[in-house]
Amino acid sequence: MSLRMPEPDAAVLARRAGIVRDLVAIVPGEGVISNEREMRPYESDGLTAYRQLPFVVVLPETTGQVSKVLRYCHDHGIKVVPRGAGTSLSGGALPLADGVLLGMGKFNRIREIDFGNRVAVVEPGVTNLAISQAVAHEGFYYAPDPSSQIACSIGGNVAENSGGVHCLKYGMTTNNVLGCEIVLITGEAIRIGGKHLDSDGYDLLGLITGSEGLLGVVTEVTVRLLKKPETARAVLVGFASSEDAGACVSKIIGAGIIPGGMEMMDRPAIHAVEEFVHAGYPLDVEALLIVELDGPAAEVDHLLERVEAIARECGSTECRVSTSEDERLLFWAGRKAAFPAVGRISPDYYCMDGTIPRAKLPLVLKRTRELSEHYGLRVANVFHAGDGNLHPLILYDANKPGELERTEAFGAEILKLCVEVGGVLTGEHGVGVEKRDLMPAMFSEIDLNQQQRVKCAFDAKGLLNPGKVFPQLQRCAELGRMHVHAGRVAFPDIPRF
């Protein structure tokens, strides 16, 4: 592991036995795991290239226990790494050698389903999919659907502001949560929002969502429920070039159509997927679009006709509309299996997550191909085309010396390119440890310091998930220092009245 993490605190390491004993007193029974064999499953998350055995694993069951554990760690200067289901692709839940790994898996109850207000109140360990399943009998669902939805937890979704293939139309996590209970590192539990909309104070819910476990530990979430659309149909459109496919996406949106989902794959991705899933994808195309429309049948049929016409105008070589629910699901089965499909043709793969202005797609794909040749590593592209979120999958073999390092260098170049063309480092996977050191490509020191000052408002000692998101850790006292030039600044030379 080449990653630089905060220096372990020798004093904390030396006190391990005592700390474990104290934690067992707070979370009795099987709530504390301290032997190496049982801690092993927690040594990494979805970003498996990085591993670190935790200091100790704590699995609380109540907000009271979370509160006591955090207060204990705060009082004793012990770092804490919160963890949901451990599916983060950016290393957000990567343990620390001297940090308590706080697993929220036992918070797995749905506390309330309120169809009248179209909300569910759930514990953070409930999986994303379980929420939709619990309300399906009344025709409702929870909209954000990250690919990992069968396993990922809603608490983790809040921490990462997770997206999914339908977020162009239905928004990300931040647009679909209404409230939460959060425990600060001091042990103080704070309730924010509820079943009502918006806040009339500072929007702390919006700040916590996507804060990657650095501000507090979420112990309850209130999510919005939506009624399922009457129907959904998908169309597969093939193109001879990614330029044509990109132009088609722009024209669909330009025509005022916001599809429920709009995904693109390039040739290597199409071939990997088709071999794996047999979704019936055309193999003689350079780019494939899946466009899904949802709503009443009258609307879906009407818009599908327009999408087909636009696709023809853009020179599509193939256009197939799903004629049954099974066929629609088959179209999606391919896309949803893109990562494992690529996993079959390569010992390892590394998934990137930049977002770009869609118009820059041809340029970014061309540069990616050039980089691919330069680094001697294959790459397959899947793309949330509607919102410009690109997932290049770099194929490598971790057992070949130097290949992981080359892959990381390649990935970093792709992300820098995303920023260069007006995009961002991460669209939905989070910064974590993975993109931490690239943050200066997008933000100045002043920008990053301001973000860290916000962190200080929640966690003045910097004990929650340190080493993630920010490339350089700074003490809050240092960040708070100001040089005020009292009486020595001239009245500004700007128009006054």
Place this chain on the structure above:
Amino acid sequence: MTSLLKPRDGKDVEAAAQWALAEGKTLEIVGHGSKRGIGRAAQWDLSLDLSDLSGVTLYEPDELILSAKAGTPIAEIEALLAASNQELAFEPIDYGPVFGAAPNLDGKSRGTIGGVLAANLSGPRRIKAGAARDHFLGFTAVSGRAETFKSGGRVVKNVTGYDLCKVLAGSYGTLAAMTDVTVKVLPRAETEETVLVVGLDDAAAGRAMSAAMGSSNDVSGAAHCPAPLAVSLQAEAGRAITALRLEGVAPSVVHRRRALETLLKPFGEIAVLEQAASREVWRVIRNVMPFTGGAGALWRISVAPTRGREVAAAIGEGAEYFYDWAGGLIWAALPATGDGGAARVRRAVAGNGHATLVRAPAAIRASVPVFEPQDAGLAALTKRVKESFDPKGVFGPGRMWAGV
């Protein structure tokens, strides 16, 4: 005596903040001043007028984004978007009429994009499309430390770093002075219709709106106006009106309108408003026109939709009110005497949401909390967040909470 600073660009804003910091002065951030009456009545040394920071700097309809300087008139942005059949989907309220501004005969909204974001405005479509916060993608701003910083980006999907856009949305100029902003824009619906149910009491209206929202008809506005106020919605109305809006492509709107009519028939008499009439009704609701220009204290109350009716009832005698957001938003007018109804409203809402005293004479806004009072933990965290952006209290100290 200078009382107003009018920066020409971001550098000027930074210079103004630097000077204010050094001199220990306070600045009120203002655009067009259309929402100046919102907040606690406090005094600041100077106004920082951002209206010269004006102009759309980037508009890419296909990318669904627009960037503008913070002082750009919202009317200019809405007109530009309309020319490409797009809009700000969160449908920001124009507070002009509420504060007694002369009616805008051309139908244009007042205020600036910076003001719309700083107040986290939204309209009836909030229930479907979100508020300003949900469409705010990125900004450049000057903090109370007189440092220019940025957050977010110019793409619709981004999780890089903390989402500081959310914190600035609804901060009423108390954290930082935004100079440049980027928002998500969306296609405007091809057409719309509104289904009206006539003559329902609040309880039945609540059930009707709940049924409509719980259907797959994609309702984009759900409001209920009790009889005394319904006349503002429809001149001939003598009875309560419950309005449900459907937007989209024509075949879809027709299909869903029929479905909604069938669904709501058991509740009462149904009428349908076609596009023009529908737009007018929702403009009236969006801009809270039943309470235009009045001198009463005006409260904006957000609660769980099913609690709306009891909260309104608990406020009690002398209150006039109507509901938006399927019952979850109550606009209530109370006499502008005493505490402007603060005690009653706060008691009625208690723990179920929040109430903001949007309009009241300065004397009342100086003596009662304007924003929902916070418990000790949240209040302390709020204060620390304020200090993380503005440690010396340069920007609008005391506007939202005393001592913050």
